[in-house]
Amino acid sequence: MTPPTSTATSTTATTVTTPALACQGLAKRYGDLVAVQDVGFSIAAGQAYGLLGPNGAGKTTTISMLVGLLRPDAGGVTVGGVDLAAEPMRAKARLGYVPQEVALYPELTGRENLRFFGRLFGLSRRELPGRIEEVLDLVGLAGRADSKLGTYSGGMRRRINIGAALLHRPEVLILDEPTVGVDPQSRNAILEGVERLVAGGMSLLYTSHYMEEVERVCDRVAIIDHGRIIADGTREELISLVGSHDKVELSLDGDVETALAKLRAVEGVVEGARTGGTSIRLITEGGRRLLPSLITAVDGCATVTATRVIEPDLEATFLHLTGSTLRD
């Protein structure tokens, strides 16, 4: 785990690479309300970066500043090394922005929407038709391209919403909660599409308050709460913040006290205690792997009737860091 970074470049042993997207010291307030304060992070080329936080944490405000919709009160943004404030057109040409709500024209067809934004974002008449087909294939809507957007399902609209941001082949794709309000099947289709983009080398900033999406798509995550980034790292680094021990809960039938004593003696068990009449909770190193040894250990004095292994995850990390769950 690393603390929130404010560096504009990431280093390797021998080379310095320009981050695809970097921000430092971003701040925005509305009157007395501090929406975002001292937000900084850096996304390397090809990296999928998640911004995880509950509703109202400052994710959308941060993104609005990253794409130039909001002028920050402090701090700066660079896209591929280009300063957004100094050269907004050049910087924005490298960004693809997928807003939280579907931002397209319902009275136009999918193809017409893509044609409009493609022309707007600089694609020539010659290259536009081919690029539209590519994008339609990518988002799986080639068969519905000539239907009006108003007839699309929610999931289809979300997919074409992403497609419109891909037309000009951006280096960084910024997705602001792209799956809010869609059914599980559509969500899966969207996530698969995003995973394909990342596999293709696109840099990604993905915001969500769905833990499982961020865990699935992103290889680095920042946790944002009350406008501040409170942790930043890989999934494993973040999880290690709450410790590496798993919890194992056992329900026993038999001599529970004797069984507890035997379980404490098993290698890998750090601690154990009774949590109810016939229940025991163990703190272990490698809980699921230890299960056979634990069951064997109580043989003769008790029988294991139920087991539950609790492994640390981002949800637990979030709870540990903020004192609340993501859905609070």
Next chain:
Amino acid sequence: MRRALLTIAALELRTRLRDGTALVIAVVVPVALATLFSLALGGDDPPLKATVGIVDLDRGEFPASVRREVTASAELKGSVTLRDLPSRDAAARALDADEIGSAIVFPAGFSGSVGAGEGGRIDVLTSPRSPLAGVVARAVVDRISALVDARTLAVRAVLLAGVPGGQVKELVERNGAAGPALTLGGDPLAGGKVDLSVYYGSGMAALFAFFVVGASFRGLLTERKLGTLDRMRAGPLAVWVPFAGKAVVGFALALVSVCVTWAASVLVSGATWGDPPAVLAVLVAHVLAAAAITMLVTSRVRTDAQADGVIMVVSFVMAFLGGSLVPMHNLPGVLQAAARLTPNGWTSAALTELAGGGTGLADVAGPIAVLCAIALAAGGLAVAGLKKGMLL
């Protein structure tokens, strides 16, 4: 940037043309209303006819003078007829029955009262169904009023100087305040002589220009609601491009709307609006001012629905005060002064000038300059508001 501008303008134009309501507001309604007014109010040489009733309870010099003057007036010959009526009630009944268009009531003792320096009161009865007769009656009474004022002042001055009462009348008349020698000043038909079909045609054009150009700026709020404006602003194009793309189309459509109304007025009723380049310049300046004002409205509201409501209210208030709905000369003095605060007032004044015999641009340079100044002032305020509301 030109390509992005054209792309947005093309979509805006397509959206507006696809919307049948927009076409109706831009062309059908103003043309239909202008045509209706043309048919109802006549063409270039309308058969202006009016009968003015005279109720002479005075039997003195003033009513006699009015009869003499109206009968002798070259401007009124063939257009205005006088009809004697025995009483105010009889005049009111004749007015209700449309037998006369207006009436002037001289009360008993009016001439004597004026001769004694005590002033007097004349009543004018008018009907909204005969504006021409009303114009004539008021013109006559205005002139009488001026004479009465002069006579009253002179008599009081002579009395204060200590001249005996029996010599006052002779002294006043000998020194020029002869009283009932009435001369109608200027052209008493000035308010009714400009072809009313031109007046109302241009009024409709001026009113509907607000709706047509306002729809484009309102569209910015719709785009903000849809999220498409933010998507554009997050893209590689200058922030002013979405605004400009819509403004260009709104301005062009509004200009087409006013020009079509103008053309329809000319073709349907044969009306003459005056020197075409000057008329076009006035219309362009009006559309500019209307664009700036609706832009200002858009910059100060939150939703497109609010914009619809406020633009409608502003448009009708401007139209009413500016004489697009009611001829300015029919409005009270305060409202006529208020007309100077509206683009419609200046547009109406300029087009009336051109239709009434103005020769060209030089005659309407003042109103055009004022319209441009209104556009600049409202536009400047609007730009600040649009930036604050993230529409620009």
